[in-house]
Amino acid sequence: MITQMQVKGLMFDPYNNAYIVILRDENQAEMLPIWVGKSEAGSISLALENVAPPRPMTHDFMKSYLDAFNAKVISVVITDLNENTYFAKVHLTYEDSEYAVDSRPSDAIALALRSQAPIFASESVIRKQSSEELEQWLENLKPEDFGKLDS
Amino acid sequence: MGEQTSHSAEPLIELIVNRVVEDSNTDTRIIVLTRNNGEAETFMVWVGSAEGESIRRALDTAVTPRPMSHDLIKSFGEHFGIKTERIVLTDVKSSTYYATVYLENKGVARTIDARPSDAIALALRCHAPIYVTQDVWRRRSGQNLDAWLTKLETKNIGTQEV
Structure with missing residues (x-):
């Protein structure tokens, strides 16, 4: 079972000096936070805001690379969570074949947003992610921790 | 694009x-x-820290537990049979360098526009040669920067990131 997720936003995590991509399902019942690096967060942010940078960023380059040979991203799936590391698969079609390529969720999400491809999470990942822990963590955040992406 | 390697008739210069x-x-x-x-x-090119670290890892042939962005691009190529033939630093405008990546698959050649950082990060992973046009080589910055660079590197000793 997989659930379709939407990117709800990006937050700065001051405790880990990292960024969190917040994924939610359509019913807003499940939330999946994914910790990503600064440059990946920047790339996801540009895609979310539909900003075209003057020069192609790494994921724009990735998209051009696929476009050059008509390879299409069909979907991305967050497949597993292991010791705080998330795993993802990028599903593509190229010529008449389908491919599933191993990737980090950050790259998969950045590419999916640029390809208008849906993002899914496997049930086991959502189950493993303790929402209680997350809510507690979110409660501890101060308002000034939000909206710091441009720093 | 055919076999033409440059817009000008001058031969390209290979860089490492x-x-x-x-x-x-x-x-x-x-x-x-x-x-x-x-x-x-x-020949010096200024790049962002993430792209620079990606290039450093490729130089060191360091393997990360998870594929980084340029490893993913290489992985797409391996799945589809796309070969990175070469990259060329083609232009410089307002201190910004431009690169072209030459790709090939089953006789179909394609070129894509890229920042030098992405182009170099991919070239190193695919063992593709890196070229610069004579014109861009002549207009390079850094001819008077060698002393400054040496100073920067000396300063860096002992202050490498942990």
Whole structure:
């Protein structure tokens, strides 16, 4: 079972000096936070805001690379969570074949947003992610921790 | 695009990545390239820290537990049979370098526009040659920067990131 997720936003995590991509399902019942690096967060942010940078960023380059040979991203799936590391698969079609390529969720999400491809999470990942822990963590955040992406 | 390697008739100059230098003042990395003819002249390109680290990892042939962005691009190529033939630093405008990546698959050639950082990060992973046009080589910055670079590297000793 997989659930379709939407990117709800990006937050700065001051405790880990990292960024969190917040994924939610359509019913807003499940939330999946994914910790990503600064440059990946920047790339996801540009895609979310539909900003075209003057020069192609790494994921724009990735998209051009696929476009050059008509390879299409069909979907991305967050497949597993292991010791705080998330795993993802990028599903593509190229010529008449389908491919599933191993990737980090950050790259998969950045590419999916640029390809208008849906993002899914496997049930086991959502189950493993303790929402209680997350809510507690979110409660501890101060308002000034939000909206710091441009720093 | 056919077999044409450059817009001008002048032959391209092949470069090799010599090293990646950290500029901690600006959180950027300097990619130092040299000609493969043994001459000491250098060609420097300023890149972001993430791209610079990606190039450094490729130089060190370091393997990360999870594929980084440029490893993923290489992985797409391996799945589809796309070959990265070469990259060319084609232009410089307002201190910004432009690169073209030459790809090939089953006789179909394609070129894509890229920043030098992405182009170099991919070229190193695919063992593709890196070229610069004569024009861009002549207009390179860094001819008077060697002393400054040496100073920066000396300063960096002992202050490498943990």
